[in-house]
Amino acid sequence: MSRRTPPFQPNEIVSTLVHHEVAFVIIGGIAAVLQGVPYTTFDFDIVYSRSDLAGPKLLRTRFGRLDVLGELDGKTTWESLLEHSVELPFGANRVRVLSLATLIAVKERLGRDKDKAALPLLRATLERQRR
Amino acid sequence: MESEPTSEVDVGDLDLIDEALALTPEERLHALEVTLKSLEALRVATDAPLPAE
Numbered sequence: 690m691s692r693r694t695p696p697f698q699p700n701e702i703v704s705t706l707v708h709h710e711v712a713f714v715i716i717g718g719i720a721a722v723l724q725g726v727p728y729t730t731f732d733f734d735i736v737y738s739r740s741d742l743a744g745p746k747l748l749r750t751r752f753g754r755l756d757v758l759g760e761l762d763g764k765t766t767w768e769s770l771l772e773h774s775v776e777l778p779f780g781a782n783r784v785r786v787l788s789l790a791t792l793i794a795v796k797e798r799l800g801r802d803k804d805k806a807a808l809p810l811l812r813a814t815l816e817r818q819r820r
Numbered sequence: 821m822e823s824e825p826t827s828e829v830d831v832g833d834l835d836l837i838d839e840a841l842a843l844t845p846e847e848r849l850h851a852l853e854v855t856l857k858s859l860e861a862l863r864v865a866t867d868a869p870l871p872a873e
Contacts, residue, residue, distance in 0.1 A: 697856050699849045722852050723845045727836035729855055731871060777845045784845070809828035814837050 697753035702733050705752070707782045712738035714770045716761055716787045716795075721807070723777055724789050726814045728807065732756060738767045761787075761795065789815045 699719055706713055715723065718730030734756040748755040760766050773791040776783045787795075793811050796804035829837075840848055863870075 696853075696860075698853060700846060700853065703849070719849070722840075722848050725837060725841040725843070725848060727833070727840045729852065729859070731856065779845055810833060810837070813829045813833060814841070817834070817837050817841060 695749075695751065695753055697731055697733075699733055699753070701752040702750065702755055703779055703784055705750075706735070707779065707784065712767060714767055714774045714785045714787055716758075716770075716792070717756075718807075720787045720792055721789070721811060721814075723784075723786050724775070724814065725818065726789070726810050728810055734758065736761050736765075736767050736770055762798075789818065 699722075703715075713735040715733075715735055717732055717734035718728055719733050721728045722730065731754065733753060736758045739759050746757045748757060761770060770787060771785065773788055774785045775788050777786055789811060793808065793815065796808055796811065840851070843851065862868075
């Protein structure tokens with residue numbers, strides 16, 4: 690019989706990170722969802738300021754899995770990502786998210802099957818945003 | 821399936837994009853949570869394997 694997975698609650702993960710004043714940029718599928726891409730993901734990935742936490746880590750939180758990275762692609766730090774991110778309102782706070790254009794460029798560069806599969810929706814959403 | 825000739829996605833996807841763009845970022849995450857709960861209920865009901873990590 691299949692066991693139940695812990696409920697994935699990305700809103701709670703964001704709220705917790707904001708509450709603890711972690712300096713982070715959201716990347717990956719959640720960055721896409723936050724910017725209006727109708728995408729389904731179980732992965733919550735952030736790049737954090739290395740001064741905030743020791744990482745990288747895969748944290749199994751009560752709100753679901755959280756991948757905590759020190760760099761994107763093993764080389765781009767939180768500081769470098771800031772200029773490629775957008776700030777979105779989130780409740781009473783704001784969160785930094787990798788821009789859709791950068792997310793597309795990253796996925797084009799990675800070129801894995803799952804990245805290629807996501808590209809049409811990402812591109813179409815960016816096009817729709819720009820209208 | 822109906823699709824726009826210059827687009828990589830079909831009209832249904834474009835409708836979903838427009839619906840998502842009309843939401844706030846929090847509402848978009850909430851919609852994802854609802855979708856995932858439905859998928860998990862379906863997975864359990866059909867005794868399907870857990871998604872690969």
